Each structure stands twice: as C-alpha cells, then as structure tokens.
Amino acid sequence: MLRALYARLALALGLLLLRLLTRRTRHLGRTMEAFRASDFTRLTGAAPERPAAGDEIDRLEATFRAMAERITDQIQALTEQDRLCRDLVAQVSHDLRTPLASLRGYLETLRMKDGQLAASERVEYLDIALRHSLRLSRLVEDLFELIKLDARDVRPxxxxxxxxxxxxxxxxxxxxxxxxxxxxxxxxxxxxxxxxxxxxxxxxxxxxxxxxxxxxxxxxxxxxxxxxxxxxxxxxxxxxxxxxxxxxxxxxxxxxxxxxxxxxxxxxxxxxxxxxxxxxxxxxxxxxxxxxxxxxxxxxxxxxxxxxxxxxxxxxxxxxxxxx
Ligand SMILES: Nc1ncnc2c1ncn2[C@@H]1O[C@H](COP(=O)(O)OP(=O)(O)OP(=O)(O)O)[C@@H](O)[C@H]1O
Ligand SMILES: [Mg+2]
Structure with a gap:
C-alpha cells in the first residue's frame, strides 16, 4: 500500500520536474510558431528577463532571436527596395511616354499631311520631333548612369x-x-x-x-x-x-x-x-x-x-x- 503511494508520488514528482524542464522549450516553440504565423515579419514576446542559465536552451533561443531579427530586417529592406523599384518604373514609364507620344504624333502628322504642309511647318515639326528624340536619349543615358551607380558598377x-x-x-x-x-x-x-x-x-x-x-x-x-x-x-x-x-x-x-x-x-x-x-x-x-x-x-x-x-x-x- 505504502509502496504504491511512494511510486505515485515519485511519478508525480518526475512529471513535475519534466514539465519544469520543458517549459522553456515549449515557450521557445510557441515564439517560433508565432514568428512563422506572422509570415516571418514579427518576432513576438520579449527576450526572457530571468537570469540566463547559459545552457543549450538559452543558446538556442539567443541564436533564434538573432536569426529572426536578421530575417525581419532583410524582409523590410527587400519590401522597401521593391517599393522604390516600382516607383522608379512608374516614373520612368511616365517620363518616357510623354516625349514618345509627342514624337510619334509629329512623325505621323508629317507622314499623313506630307503634301499639304508648308516648308516652314515641315521644318518646325521635324525640329520638335528631333528635340523629343534628344530628350529621350538623354533620359535613357541618365537612367543608365543612375542604375550603374546604384549597382556599384562604377569604380572611380x-x-x-x-x-x-x-x-x-x-x-x-x-x-x-x-x-x-x-x-x-x-x-x-x-x-x-x-x-x-x-x-x-x-x-x-x-x-x-x-x-x-x-x-x-x-x-x-x-x-x-x-x-x-x-x-x-x-x-x-x-x-x-x-x-x-x-x-x-x-x-x-x-x-x-x-x-x-x-x-x-x-x-x-x-x-x-x-x-x-x-x-x-x-x-x-x-x-x-x-x-x-x-x-x-x-x-x-x-x-x-x-x-x-x-x-x-x-x-x-x-x-x-x-x-x-
Ligand atoms: N541652382 C538652383 N537654383 C534653384 N533651384 C535649383 C537649383 N539647382 C537645383 N534646383 C532645383 O532642384 C531640382 C533638381 O535638380 P536636378 O539637377 O536634379 O534636376 P533638373 O535640373 O530639373 O533635371 P536634370 O538635371 O535631370 O536635367 C531642380 O528641378 C530645381 O527645382
Ligand atoms: Mg539639373
């Protein structure tokens, strides 16, 4: 009878000890799961304030936190780069579209009304078309320079x-x-x-x-x-x-x-x-x-x-x- 009681007590103590030992790994598991659920963008829960035991679990937690912070920083940087890239493409398309449309308009007019235009009008239209084409080539050159400089392709x-x-x-x-x-x-x-x-x-x-x-x-x-x-x-x-x-x-x-x-x-x-x-x-x-x-x-x-x-x-x- 007494033996059975001791055995139960020992089992209960053992379970309690096991629970205490695994509490930190469970907490770490929950933190990892929450990080995954946030699509690797948010690391929830502050680092534990208790004195570090300096054991394997502490080292694992510190490594995980450092890795998670690095991942969130990089995701933020990539998102920002992606936004800048979209802005740049939108701006470039806008800046190219205007002179291109104008260039095309004047060339089409010249082609369609060739016989009806006065010589001075022809020269004027050609001058405008030329100006737009010069602007386009300057814009493309500047963009090329900007991208080369950004990519660190230019070594002075x-x-x-x-x-x-x-x-x-x-x-x-x-x-x-x-x-x-x-x-x-x-x-x-x-x-x-x-x-x-x-x-x-x-x-x-x-x-x-x-x-x-x-x-x-x-x-x-x-x-x-x-x-x-x-x-x-x-x-x-x-x-x-x-x-x-x-x-x-x-x-x-x-x-x-x-x-x-x-x-x-x-x-x-x-x-x-x-x-x-x-x-x-x-x-x-x-x-x-x-x-x-x-x-x-x-x-x-x-x-x-x-x-x-x-x-x-x-x-x-x-x-x-x-x-x-
Ligand atoms: N000396 C200046 N006096 C007054 N405004 C200036 C002066 N220098 C630059 N700016 C302002 O800063 C803006 C940006 O200059 P930036 O040289 O980058 O472009 P831009 O001259 O308009 O075009 P780009 O240089 O590509 O031909 C200009 O559009 C102008 O508004
Ligand atoms: Mg300028």
Whole structure:
C-alpha cells in the first residue's frame, strides 16, 4: 500500500520536474510558431528577463532571436527596395511616354499631311520631333548612369586632378549658354589649387549639372560664381548663384531621383536626375554635396575632394585594400 503511494508520488514528482524542464522549450516553440504565423515579419514576446542559465536552451533561443531579427530586417529592406523599384518604373514609364507620344504624333502628322504642309511647318515639326528624340536619349543615358551607380558598377579611377582647370573647362563650355540668358558666369578663388584625388570623367558631369542648374535658375543680369579654394586637406568647389533660390520646404528633397521643384515641372527638357546622379558620384568619392539656399540670396552648392598626396593612380577598390 505504502509502496504504491511512494511510486505515485515519485511519478508525480518526475512529471513535475519534466514539465519544469520543458517549459522553456515549449515557450521557445510557441515564439517560433508565432514568428512563422506572422509570415516571418514579427518576432513576438520579449527576450526572457530571468537570469540566463547559459545552457543549450538559452543558446538556442539567443541564436533564434538573432536569426529572426536578421530575417525581419532583410524582409523590410527587400519590401522597401521593391517599393522604390516600382516607383522608379512608374516614373520612368511616365517620363518616357510623354516625349514618345509627342514624337510619334509629329512623325505621323508629317507622314499623313506630307503634301499639304508648308516648308516652314515641315521644318518646325521635324525640329520638335528631333528635340523629343534628344530628350529621350538623354533620359535613357541618365537612367543608365543612375542604375550603374546604384549597382556599384562604377569604380572611380582615382588620379591627380586639377579642379581649377576642370572648373575652367566647364565654365568655358557653358559660357555661351549663360551669355544667351544674359547671366554672368565667373571663375573665382585660387585657380592654382593643388591636385585632388578624383575621377575626372565622373566629376566633370557633376560640375556641368551644378553650373547648368545655376544658369537655368538665374534670371538675366544675375551672377554665377564658381570658386575653387583650399580648405584644410581638401579642395572645395562652390557654385553660387544669385537666382531665385530653392524654397525651404523642398530643399531636403532636391537630391531625390526625379525630384523637381513644382515650378520646374513644366520644363520638359529636364528630368530631375542631375543632382541624384551628382550625389551618387560624390558618394563613391566619399564626399558630400551640400547646399544652402534662400529665396533672397540664391543657391550655393559645394563639395570637397582630398588633396592628392602622391602614389600611383588607382581605382577606389584598390584604394580601399589594406596596405601590406
Ligand atoms: N541652382 C538652383 N537654383 C534653384 N533651384 C535649383 C537649383 N539647382 C537645383 N534646383 C532645383 O532642384 C531640382 C533638381 O535638380 P536636378 O539637377 O536634379 O534636376 P533638373 O535640373 O530639373 O533635371 P536634370 O538635371 O535631370 O536635367 C531642380 O528641378 C530645381 O527645382
Ligand atoms: Mg539639373
């Protein structure tokens, strides 16, 4: 009789002990199940607050939590990338559709009314069609550049570059455009600045876009000043204009892909990609494009590149390799 009682007691104790031991694994099992049920997007339940036993179950739980956090982060990043990609495709289709439809319209008219059009009308229609085709090819080139830069397919070839001379070349190239608008484009600062470490082929379009933007947004009689000067271990280039400035509420968005201030959207020659490309180019040079603008004083864009300190020309990838 007594023996049977002892046996039952031992069994009950054993079961209790087993239950206590498996409680943590059951809890972990429930957490895993809830994570699966949330489609791997939400890790419910905080990490246990009891002192860690430091045993296999604790290690298993810590590993699971780290893995689940990584999975949720990656799912979030992929969802965001997917959204950006959809936005980009929507924007590109919109931007391609308008000039393409117009190009097609003018070509169709030319074909249908060939005998009825005056010579001047034919020239006008052909000019419009040509303008749209130029816009399309520029847009495709810019998009291609943007995608290459995003995919990190562009490795800057870093060599000694004279920013003073480069600024002078770009100013000369754009001088006629500025003159036609009655805008004074000037070089200032020290032209004999030391060489910097940069890829000329990539920095030139950055300067072209900054100066081109300044010309576009500065009214007749305004001034654009392109300054190069030494600032500590770097050379800084600044493009300052006396134009109409950028409203404070849109300033934080001007480096976004396809962003244009509302007042600019009517100008179909521009897509709003210039600053987005410039920012990426400076990113891969480990530099930053900064802007200060006010509607009274105009805009001031600048970036700095490190002074060349000798050695061989190199790609950024080689430059990042540890020296042995
Ligand atoms: N110097 C400036 N003065 C006033 N607004 C500017 C200036 N530079 C840029 N912006 C504003 O920032 C927007 C984005 O400039 P960005 O160079 O990226 O595009 P865009 O010049 O419109 O087109 P794209 O460069 O592709 O031809 C411009 O549309 C304009 O609204
Ligand atoms: Mg531009």
């Amino acid at each position: 070839y870093l060599e000694p570059v004279s920013l003073g001379e480069l600024a002078q070349d770009v100013v000369q190239k754009l001088d006629l455009t500025a003159r036609r608008k009655g805008v004074h484009l000037r070089l200032a600062g020290d032209r004999a600045v030391p060489f910097v470490r940069a890829d000329t082929g990539l920095i030139e379009p950055v300067l072209e876009n900054l100066i081109g933007n300044a010309i576009q947004h500065t009214p007749a009689d305004g001034e654009i000043r392109v300054t190069t000067r030494v600032t500590g271990p770097s050379v800084t280039v600044e493009v300052a204009d006396t134009g109409r400035g950028i409203p404070a509420e849109v300033l934080p968005r001007i480096f976004d892909d396809f962003f244009q201030a509302p007042s600019n959207r009517a100008d179909d020659r521009h897509a709003g990609l210039g600053l987005a490309i410039a920012k990426r180019i400076l990113d891969i040079h480990e530099s930053r494009l900064t802007v200060a603008s006010s509607e009274e004083a105009g805009s001031r864009f600048s970036f700095a590149l490190p002074v060349w300190t000798g050695g061989h020309s190199e790609t950024a990838a080689q430059a990042d390799e540890p020296t042995r």
